[in-house]
Amino acid sequence: DTGVSQNPRHKITKRGQNVTFRCDPISEHNRLYWYRQTLGQGPEFLTYFQNEAQLEKSRLLSDRFSAERPKGSFSTLEIQRTEQGDSAMYLCASSLAGTDEAFFGQGTRLTVV
Amino acid sequence: DQQVKQNSPSLSVQEGRISILNCDYTNSMFDYFLWYKKYPAEGPTFLISISSIKDKNEDGRFTVFLNKSAKHLSLHIVPSQPGDSAVYFCAAYNSGTYKYIFGTGTRLKVLA
Numbered sequence: 734d735t736g737v738s739q740n741p742r743h744k745i746t747k748r749g750q751n752v753t754f755r756c757d758p759i760s761e762h763n764r765l766y767w768y769r770q771t772l773g774q775g776p777e778f779l780t781y782f783q784n785e786a787q788l789e790k791s792r793l794l795s796d797r798f799s800a801e802r803p804k805g806s807f808s809t810l811e812i813q814r815t816e817q818g819d820s821a822m823y824l825c826a827s828s829l830a831g832t833d834e835a836f837f838g839q840g841t842r843l844t845v846v
Numbered sequence: 847d848q849q850v851k852q853n854s855p856s857l858s859v860q861e862g863r864i865s866i867l868n869c870d871y872t873n874s875m876f877d878y879f880l881w882y883k884k885y886p887a888e889g890p891t892f893l894i895s896i897s898s899i900k901d902k903n904e905d906g907r908f909t910v911f912l913n914k915s916a917k918h919l920s921l922h923i924v925p926s927q928p929g930d931s932a933v934y935f936c937a938a939y940n941s942g943t944y945k946y947i948f949g950t951g952t953r954l955k956v957l958a
Contacts, residue, residue, distance in 0.1 A: 737889070764944065775850075775935050775948030776890065788944070824889050826946075833878035833897070833939055835946055837889035 735759060737838035739825050745844045746815055753811045754841045758827030765808050766835060767800055768824040769793065776824055782808060783830065815845045849873050850938050852949035860957050865923040867952050869936030872917065876938040880946070881910060881921045884933045893934075894921070926956045 738757040746752050758765045763784050768776035779798070780790045784805040794800075797815075802808040812819055822842050826835040851870045859865045869879070877898050882890035896903040896910045896919065903910050909922045923930055936949040 739889075766946070768948075773950065775852075775937075775950045776946075778945050778947070781944060783944070826889075833895055833941075834880065834892050835939075836892055837882070840887075840889045842887065 737825055737827050737836055739823075739838035739841050741841055742839060743842050743844075745846060748817060748845055749814055751811065751813045752815060752843060753809055754823055754825075754843075756808045756810070756825030756827075756838060758807070758825070759829075759836060760806075762827035762829050762836075763805070764828045764830055764835075765802055766826040766828075767808070767810050768826065768837075770822045770824060770840070771820075779810075779823075812843075815843075817845045819843060820845045848950075850936055850947050850949040852934075852936055852952050854952050855950070856953040856955070858955045858957060859926045861928055862925045865921075865926045865930065865954055865956065867921040867923075867934050867936075867954065869919045869921075869949055870917060871919075871938050873938070873940070873947075874914075874917070875940050875942060876947075877941040878939040879910070879912060879919050880937045880939065881908075882935045882937060882948075883930075884935060884951070890935055923954075926954075928956045928958050930954060931956045 766781040767779040770776045782802040822840045826837045828835040880895040881893040884890045933951045
């Protein structure tokens with residue numbers, strides 16, 4: 734399977750714990766996006782990378798959130814001191830510069846209890 | 847400020863008939879518009895897109911129409927099949943910001 738891969742698929746954590754998600758984009762794609770989706774809403778933009786450079790962060794991304802893409806390939810999204818409001822589906826997408834389609838992974842569903 | 851709006855949260859259509867899903871946007875800087883289909887507990891799957899310089903794009907049973915003057919696009923699925931039952935998201939892309947902005951989705955149910 735050469736699509737976008739996200740791990741884990743599901744994560745249940747206690748409030749206050751740190752969590753980290755991983756995204757492996759389609760191999761030749763140089764743009765990588767993180768989105769968050771809550772029930773009844775569309776995906777909301779969090780941040781994106783072009784190669785290893787993080788070019789924009791949404792104001793939704795508080796100081797507890799950090800994303801990296803150290804070698805321009807896979808990316809990680811870390812949430813520190815999780816809160817119940819962080820419970821959502823975290824989606825990763827990738828695209829090739831010059832094209833318009835972004836392809837999404839299966840998502841990581843985070844539940845903070 | 848909701849830049850991309852899908853005003854119908856749900857739609858039910860009989861199998862074999864046409865499904866029409868609508869989307870409105872406010873920002874004239876969007877370059878491309880995309881439709882994604884999403885099943886529960888999965889990520890969105892790309893369906894079809896249209897450039898802002900076109901008014902129609904067709905791919906099999908799926909056709910997207912764009913009316914720039916009205917800032918409106920629609921997705922037509924014909925004939926509708928039970929397997930089309932899912933949530934459909936409209937997304938708009940700005941090549942200046944590289945961001946995709948999504949609507950809130952329309953849940954389509956195709957009745958057998």
